[in-house]
Amino acid sequence: MGLAVFYILAAVILVSALFVVTLRNIFHSALMLIVCFFGVAGLYASLNADFLAAVQVLIYVGAVTILIIFAVMVTHQLSGKKIRQYNDQPVPAGLIIISLFLLFVVSLSKTGFEVVKSISSSPTVEGIGKALMTSYVLPFEVVSIVLLVALIGAIVIARKD
Amino acid sequence: MNIPIDLSLLYPELFLLVWTFVVLVADFFTSEDSKPNIGYLSLIGLIITAILSLSSKQGTTFYGAFRADTFGLSFNIIFIFSAILTVASSIEFAKKNLKHQGEFYGLILFSTVGMMFLSAADDLLILYVSLELATISLFILSAFMKRDLKSTEAGMKYFILGAASSAIMIYGISLIYGMTGSISLHIISLRLEEMLTLSPLFVLAIIFLIAGLSFKLAAVPFHMWCPDVYEGAPTPVTAYLSVASKAAGLAALIRIFYDSLQPAAAQWIPLFMAIAAMAMVLGNVVAIKQHNIKRLLAYSSIAQIGYVLVGFLGDSELAVTSMVIYMLAYLFANIGAFLVVIAFYNKIGSDEITAYAGLSKRSPFLAISMVIFLLSLVGIPPMAGFIGKFYLFSAAIQKGYYWIVVLAVLTSVVSLYYYMSVAYQMYFKTGDDDSKISIEPTLAVAVAIALAGTILIGVFPSSVISAVFGASRAFF
8 A cells, every 4th residue: 555655656756757847838847846746745744754744835835836936927038938948968968867877776776774664653743843953953053044145145136236 | 962052162153153144234334435344344253253263162062963173173264264365355356346245245254154064063964054054155156246247157057056966965965864874974984884885875875975075176077167157256256165165165075084984985085086186187287278367276276176185095194184284275375366366357357367467567566476376386395385285195105096196296297387377477478558556455465464374384384284183183
């Protein structure tokens, strides 16, 4: 049952991701991106990572793609135009990707991961919150500075002078 | 770890962070004409941070995420010095060429804070986050002249390739976490020792980490962005990029590979050997054909990073020490060279090497400083670069890697040719214009500091070496 869910979700993610990079209308690409992100959220949910799944929907589906769609709609050169999304080097790129993929398959199959036997189905929010405020408080705080810097950067670059 | 959080270890970082906010707020109350004062304000903050760093305590805090030791301290000094010299060189440049000067200085300080956290990182998460803080600030700084096509191109290229390299690096980190179950550098090394054989996926993860960090270092084959970004970015930012950003990448590499992945040394030494050899050859050979001084220095910096990576071959105290010493020497020589480029650009408005014709007549001080910095980059005694190269090469020879030292010496000879072609333009060609070039006082002081660093480390190396030797003790 769990495995079947995984394969369905994986198929949804892969197919929608392929559409994202091949569709010629960038607005449609953005819509397919939403499907892809929902698939990833489903994957998290199937692994009992309830908080991650919720955040994935909230941030990636709710904020990131909506932002992309807004950007597409306010940019006159982009909306409704057909764009080619690939360059003139599909053959070398394809070869590199295929060999990289094979390399991954081989090394993944030869590596023994420690398998977590039982996943508790209790909510993870509390544990994540505690970890963020204790063991990982320093990265948490530094991330807030990163966001501030990104904000300043966006203003500096977008502001009319 | 009795006290989980001991803020007193972070005083230098916290002080600089608070000072950055002060700088950003002070910008609101400064009129457009007195913006250079914001630059002086940043300088004061950086100098106080340097003093605080030198007198700061050592230890581990934040649940083992943050480690203040002499290794981190010596890199902090490199970051703070490059920030000081960069800000000092920006004041005239920013007044003439930049808008939003307050944010410009603020972002330089933010980037320095990120690098200081990076050099003290003791787990992969804080290492990654602080690396992002340092580089995101630099993306924005590269694109700061947003009316200038080359600057926007630089920002765009740096941003897209930087994001891709971060993705590769974080993937490597996630693989390592998947296989060891920890992000703490110390625990990873313990798990690694327990493993009897290294799984192929672990080797892949190591390759990803090297690839992601080599991008920050601009080492071959991850150097494509470097010449374009260096050429397009505002020159003070280029100076900062070429030294501080590389030193940050190097600090992260040394932390990860000597602290954590040391048991897998047999796997990564050949990788570093290949990268070092390629960087030395490509950087030095391609630099010959450059006619823009910023591009020339970009390729020379690729070659310089090749020399530094030779240090990874000797996995010993001497190797880490030699890399720190080399970075110190490189700091003064490379920023010094860029300071001269900035001083020249402020008056002439050109970065072409041919425009340097007759500089020795127009400003003997700038010309002789440039020659000294370039000679130090080649590694000619008695400049600091000689000491750096001497220690690096002896670390490699100690382990029996003769061929790479021979290659390094040969490529150094090649570098002598293109560095000296700049000197040739300055001393033996005559330009159309004979008017004197004046230098503004802050920039002159910065050049003098860089000169003093270059010559003093070269003439009195023993005191620097003994100070830095404590730094490598953190790992052995």
